[in-house]
Amino acid sequence: MFTPVPPASAGASGTPTAGAATPGSAGTASSSVAGTQSTASPPGAPAAAAPGSTPATVKPATTSVAAATVPPPAIAPVPAPPPAAAAAKVPPADPVAVPAKGGALAPGANTTAVATPGPATPVLNSGGVSWRWPASGKVVGTFVAGDQTRQGVDIAGSDGASVVAAADGSVVYSGNGLLGYGELIIVKHSTSFLSAYGHNRKRLVKEGDTVKAGQAIAEMGGSNRQMLHFEIRRNGKPVNPLEYLPAK
Secondary structure, three states, X not given: OOOOOOOOEEOOOOOEEOOOOOOOOOHHHHHHOOOOOOOOOOOOOOOOOOOOOOOOOOOOOOOOHHHHHOOOOOOOOOOOOOOOOOOOOOOOOOOOOOOOOOOXXXXXXXXXXXXXXXXXXXXXXXXXXXXXXXXXXXXXXXXXXOOOOOOOEEEEOOOOOEEEOOOOEEEEEEEOOOOOOOEEEEEEOOOOEEEEEEEEEEXXXXXXXXXXXXOEEEEEOOOOOOEEEEEEEEOOEEEOHHHOOOXX
């Protein structure tokens, strides 16, 4: 008669230890025929580990039937996010045409036409833009259509006199790369209008700046002359500034 081998018991580390055979029992005979005959284990006992392998950790059983049959807690469904508001379609900006050296004065990038200056300043709303004089001096040179040397007006002044923006807008050019204009500033007022301020002694704004009507953007006195050369361009073509500026 064989004495059954007791089930493996878990050690302190959680790894089961092999049960020991009863001295003098027939279990010794079972071990002598290892490889040819397996020893039966009692029902419910864990399978013996193969020689040389690491015994598997036995997962603890559920302590009660109630715990095993309790359904998991219900999870409330996550509400779907509200549909995002459709983004307003913004038309692509027009490319900035920076004046090339020796080339003709080119239109700049588009900006938004903005508010009218205060009532104390003489203004004239024309073409959707409220215009004011960029300098306070006397007009000493007038516009002549078709004459490349008279595409605007010349306004007399003195060295260091303020040159101001003729309307709200955005600076699209500030430099001296265009021959015949000296230190030049170009301001874009709307998709159609821009203004140019040439022969300055000093430029006070840079490209990308937003300016308000009446804001100082330069100092007069460059190119060895005490005057401002002022132009207005509509859709890239020069127009007579006196048709847009308020009467003095």
